[in-house]
Amino acid sequence: MDATTVLAxxxxxxxxxxxxxxxxxxxxxxxxxVGKTIEGVARQPELAGRLQVLMFIGIAFTxxxxxxxxxxxxxxxx
Amino acid sequence: MTQxxxxxxxxxxxxxxxxxxxxxxxxxxxxxxxxxxxxxxxxNLIQMLATVVLIIVFLIGTxxxxxxxxxxxxxxxxxxxxxxxxxxxxxxxxxxxxxxLPILTTFFxxxxxxxxxxxxxFLNIAGTSVIAVPLLLALVxxxxxxxxxxxxxxxxxxxxxxxxxxxxxxxxILIIPLEFLSTFIIRPITLTLRxxxxxxxxxxxxxxxxxxxQFFVVTLGGWWTLLGAxxxxxxxxxxxxxxxxxxxxxxVFTILTAVYIQLAVAEEH
Numbered sequence: 001m002d003a004t005t006v007l008a009x010x011x012x013x014x015x016x017x018x019x020x021x022x023x024x025x026x027x028x029x030x031x032x033x034v035g036k037t038i039e040g041v042a043r044q045p046e047l048a049g050r051l052q053v054l055m056f057i058g059i060a061f062t063x064x065x066x067x068x069x070x071x072x073x074x075x076x077x078x
Numbered sequence: 079m080t081q082x083x084x085x086x087x088x089x090x091x092x093x094x095x096x097x098x099x100x101x102x103x104x105x106x107x108x109x110x111x112x113x114x115x116x117x118x119x120x121x122n123l124i125q126m127l128a129t130v131v132l133i134i135v136f137l138i139g140t141x142x143x144x145x146x147x148x149x150x151x152x153x154x155x156x157x158x159x160x161x162x163x164x165x166x167x168x169x170x171x172x173x174x175x176x177x178x179l180p181i182l183t184t185f186f187x188x189x190x191x192x193x194x195x196x197x198x199x200f201l202n203i204a205g206t207s208v209i210a211v212p213l214l215l216a217l218v219x220x221x222x223x224x225x226x227x228x229x230x231x232x233x234x235x236x237x238x239x240x241x242x243x244x245x246x247x248x249x250x251i252l253i254i255p256l257e258f259l260s261t262f263i264i265r266p267i268t269l270t271l272r273x274x275x276x277x278x279x280x281x282x283x284x285x286x287x288x289x290x291x292q293f294f295v296v297t298l299g300g301w302w303t304l305l306g307a308x309x310x311x312x313x314x315x316x317x318x319x320x321x322x323x324x325x326x327x328x329x330v331f332t333i334l335t336a337v338y339i340q341l342a343v344a345e346e347h
Contacts, residue, residue: 053168057337060330064268067275074101 015073022069029062096293099285104208104278124195125205132191161186161332169336170343174226178339181222185215186332189273193324196281197317204324207277209270216269219335227342235342269334276327280320287313 037055041048108117139154147155161183166175189206196204206212227235239261240254287309294306 053164053333056326056330057333060272060334061268064272067271068268070275070279071271 018073019066019069022072023066026062026066026069029065030059033058033062096297097289099282099289101278103203103281103285121203121205121208124201124203125192125211127201128191128195128205129188132187136187157187158183165329165332165336169333169340174339174343178222178226178336181218182332182336185219185335186328189215189331190325190328193277193327194321196277196324197284197320202284203281204277206273206327207281209274212270212273215273215331216266219269219331219338220266222335223338223342226339230343234345238344239341265338269331273327273331276323280316280323283316284313284320287316 033055037051037058040051104121106119106121108119109123110118136154139150143151162175162179165186166179166182169175170178192205192211194204195201196207227239240257241250242253242257245253290309291306291313294302294309
């Protein structure tokens with residue numbers, strides 16, 4: 001293609017970039033969930049068990065978005 | 079070590095350039111009954127093996143139970159007690175917890191055993207890494223929480239899951255379709271994808287590390303061996319990580335089912 005009209009050219013599967021983008025949000029989300037749980041346990045150590053269960057539920061919901069990101073890469077990338 | 083050895087032996091059959099792992103790994107050629115709908119692949123055999131092992135472990139573990147448990151019996155008791163106390167009773171209470179305990183226990187141990195095959199040498203692929211298993215389990219979970227809600231009180235169930243209280247009525251036009259989508263459509267999809275993708279990605283990571291080791295050490299050789307040592311070390315670390323993930327995913331699937339049942343049988347929010 002003409003060099004004056006093309007700024008950057010990409011070859012290969014662009015779907016692989018998708019997961020990287022999709023992982024940003026859940027990564028921040030999981031970080032916040034775990035961080036806040038640690039904060040909560042530091043304030044009230046006797047609630048550690050209960051908070052841990054809630055933490056895993058929170059992580060599971062947040063993390064699901066990242067896995068949808070992987071799945072769409074496989075579904076639409078081919 | 080055998081884990082790495084099998085990967086390396088498998089990968090070294092093809093010489094030359096580096097072959098990254100692909101999604102094709104999860105669609106192996108059938109071994110028995112090829113061409114029929116009952117075609118059995120390597121992964122199906124692994125699923126059957128995991129099921130047989132699960133049944134045998136529990137048969138042996140619960141056959142001669144004593145008041146003072148043997149070491150093996152106490153391990154089994156610890157596992158069963160974990161699901162009963164930490165998941166069922168904790169989230170559903172004693173009465174509902176005991177009602178749904180069989181299904182929660184089945185979920186937990188079935189997923190755990192099928193996930194574990196992903197890190198066992200010579201098997202090397204999780205039984206849950208093809209969509210049939212997570213999808214089936216997610217559908218069972220889906221119908222269970224709908225059954226639980228309908229059995230308790232249909233009006234309460236739909237009111238709780240579709241119309242969160244304390245909103246002005248205009249917002250319900252927006253909220254009801256959204257809540258319907260999130261409760262009745264997104265839930266089974268995320269249950270399926272979470273388990274499936276964890277297992278697929280875990281397997282791809284392990285294959286990537288060990289086949290990279292094979293590529294650096296066997297194909298390239300020389301100074302590249304140092305890099306191969308690095309990928310081998312990462313491979314072992316990720317094997318340990320996969321054991322954690324196998325347990326965690328079984329736990330998360332079971333606990334989410336319990337949470338969905340809890341939300342379905344709740345009186346008021």
